[in-house]
Amino acid sequence: MMRALLTGPRPIAKLIFAMLPRLIPAALCGLAFAGAAAQTPPQTVDLSKFPATAVDEVVVPVPSEVFNVLDKLGSPNWKGEMRDSLGTNTGNRAQVALLLGTVIAEGFVAVEAEDSQRVKEIGQEVLVLADAINVRKAVIARSKSVIEKADAKNWRAVRSELDGALQDVRAAMQELGDEDLAQLVSLGGWIRGTEVLTSIVSKNYTPDGAELLNQPELVAYFSRRIEEMRSSRLRKEELVAKVRKLLRDIRPLIAKGSIPVSNVQKINKLTGDMVTVITSGQE
Amino acid sequence: MKTLKILFVLALAVAGLSAVWAAVDDALSFAHESALPFVKQGYIIREDAWGGDLGVKDQQAVTAQLFKGNDYWFCLGTDTKGAVVTVHVYDSNGKLAEVESYQRPGKAGSGAYFAGARVIPQKTGTYYAIVTVEKSPAERTNWALVYGYK
Numbered sequence: 001m002m003r004a005l006l007t008g009p010r011p012i013a014k015l016i017f018a019m020l021p022r023l024i025p026a027a028l029c030g031l032a033f034a035g036a037a038a039q040t041p042p043q044t045v046d047l048s049k050f051p052a053t054a055v056d057e058v059v060v061p062v063p064s065e066v067f068n069v070l071d072k073l074g075s076p077n078w079k080g081e082m083r084d085s086l087g088t089n090t091g092n093r094a095q096v097a098l099l100l101g102t103v104i105a106e107g108f109v110a111v112e113a114e115d116s117q118r119v120k121e122i123g124q125e126v127l128v129l130a131d132a133i134n135v136r137k138a139v140i141a142r143s144k145s146v147i148e149k150a151d152a153k154n155w156r157a158v159r160s161e162l163d164g165a166l167q168d169v170r171a172a173m174q175e176l177g178d179e180d181l182a183q184l185v186s187l188g189g190w191i192r193g194t195e196v197l198t199s200i201v202s203k204n205y206t207p208d209g210a211e212l213l214n215q216p217e218l219v220a221y222f223s224r225r226i227e228e229m230r231s232s233r234l235r236k237e238e239l240v241a242k243v244r245k246l247l248r249d250i251r252p253l254i255a256k257g258s259i260p261v262s263n264v265q266k267i268n269k270l271t272g273d274m275v276t277v278i279t280s281g282q283e
Numbered sequence: 284m285k286t287l288k289i290l291f292v293l294a295l296a297v298a299g300l301s302a303v304w305a306a307v308d309d310a311l312s313f314a315h316e317s318a319l320p321f322v323k324q325g326y327i328i329r330e331d332a333w334g335g336d337l338g339v340k341d342q343q344a345v346t347a348q349l350f351k352g353n354d355y356w357f358c359l360g361t362d363t364k365g366a367v368v369t370v371h372v373y374d375s376n377g378k379l380a381e382v383e384s385y386q387r388p389g390k391a392g393s394g395a396y397f398a399g400a401r402v403i404p405q406k407t408g409t410y411y412a413i414v415t416v417e418k419s420p421a422e423r424t425n426w427a428l429v430y431g432y433k
Contacts, residue, residue: 041371043379047411058409059347062329065432069352160327167330211351217375217409218348 058221060186062163063108063193066212070112073209076200078113082106086125087279093133094237097181098278100129100169101188107146107162109196111155119150119158126165133181138172139165180229187222187243188278191271194250198268202261210259213267219254223247239277246274310334310427313360313389317397318429321356326431328358334427337416345412345428353432355402357412361426364394366419368426372400375409 070076083106087099103125110118123146130139142165149157166189173182194213201209226244229235249270253263311332318328333345349355359370367386374380381400389395402410416424 041369041379041381041384045373045377045413047373047375047377057346059333059345061348061350064327065350065353068327068432069350072352164330171331208351211407214407215348217346 058217060190060218060221062166063105063189064159064163066193066197067108067112067159069212070197070200073200073206074204076112076203078109079115081109081196081199082113082115082118083109083275083279085279086122088281089129089132090281091132092237092239092281093181094184094234094239095278095281096129096132097173097184098188098191098239098243099281100126100133101166101185101190102192102275102278103129104162104166104169104185105189105192105196108159108193111158111162114153114155116150116153120147123147123150130169133173133178134176135169135172138168142168180231180234183222183225183229184240184243190218190222191243191246191274191278195268195271195275198264198271202264202268205261205264207258210261210264213254213259213264216251216254219247219251223251242274242277246270309362310360310425311429313362313393313395313397314358314427314429315360316389316395317360317399318356318358318431321358321431324433326354326356326433328429328431332427332429334425336423336425337414338423339416339419341416343414343426345414347410347412347430349402349404349407349410351404351407353404355404355430355432357400357402357428357430359398359414359426359428360389361396361416361424362394363396363419363421363424366396366421366424367417368396368424369398369415369417370400370428371413371415372402373411373413374404374406375411380404380410 086103086106089096089099103122107119107122107126110122123143126139126146127136127143130136130143142161146158146161146165149161166185169185170182173179173185197212201212223244226235226240226247229240234240250267253259253267311334314332314334315328318326322328335343337343355372357370357372359368361368369384369386371379371384372381380402382403384398384400386396386398389397400412404410412428412430414426414428416426
């Protein structure tokens with residue numbers, strides 16, 4: 001066994017990735033480690049010589065990582081970024097999974113806006129949506145904790161609980177064998193998070209702010225995960241097809257190099273439209 | 284008699300699996316122990332983790348999207364007595380990206396060994412945390428990796 005994603009506070013050695021071949025050492029040792037002292041790292045490695053499987057998977061950042069940086073970019077009008085409605089649950093599992101991701105991301109916006117009432121509503125909504133996809137049990141404690149900590153205005157703790165809720169939902173889905181839906185939850189969160197990020201950056205454009213969108217591997221990873229969905233029915237769903245198209249449209253806009261304000265605005269429009277589709281339940 | 288044999292085989296299988304889970308559990312506990320000093324410095328450690336087992340000189344790359352503006356620690360732990368493991372982080376050009384790193388044994392008698400690498404990304408993008416089993420008396424060495432940010 002070479003690699004496993006261990007999820008949850010108590011790890012279950014849950015194998016998410018295909019086990020990697022034992023070829024990596026040959027690639028790296030031959031290239032860079034030759035002659036180096038055991039604990040002295042080489043200054044460079046040739047990543048192109050990695051077996052494809054070694055770099056195939058990407059650790060999806062938790063929303064806090066992005067919002068942590070946004071905190072340092074000034075004081076945006078977070079209340080202005082909040083959506084009026086959390087969306088409509090249509091009962092379609094793909095839509096619910098995507099919606100759940102957007103609602104959790106909305107929780108981060110509400111935390112930034114320090115709107116405890118909104119955070120509490122979101123805590124409740126997470127529970128309702130989790131119930132709709134059979135993972136309610138996994139988030140009961142988180143939801144309760146989100147509400148309690150929002151009451152106490154302990155924003156850092158709320159963020160941590162929202163990150164945890166996202167991870168717990170994903171872990172529960174994976175245990176149920178619903179890896180495809182788990183991926184959609186992550187995608188929903190990423191889409192809404194990207195909409196907010198681009199909105200803020202485009203209102204006060206700086207190359208540093210725009211650089212937060214430099215996520216080509218992550219976008220490629222999400223695209224691959226959709227292409228590789230085990231359920232062909234899910235893969236062919238109109239909503240999922242729209243997400244796939246969204247990712248395809250975004251990729252050239254975040255290609256290497258600095259990302260101009262026009263691209264930031266385009267991504268904002270694309271993700272905003274997608275969030276509207278997800279939350280309205282219209283396909 | 285046949286039933287007894289089946290039960291015996293099942294019991295062995297369960298015991299074997301439990302041992303594997305326990306080992307990964309221990310490696311993860313040590314990864315968190317490795318990260319503990321950074322929690323005290325305000326780093327938030329992600330609840331998910333990566334791990335498995337590797338042969339001597341085997342390596343594993345964990346690909347991560349990191350953001351300029353954050354400060355990261357990748358912390359690695361193993362519970363394989365006598366093993367030496369390392370983690371080093373490279374950017375998407377294959378250039379060493381860490382600003383500091385460490386390798387050290389855990390408390391005497393614990394069998395633990397810790398390693399870590401700190402990255403303050405100069406650019407937002409894809410980074411590769413490369414885990415290596417430098418030496419080990421065991422054929423396979425358990426490892427677990429966590430990371431934190433602030």
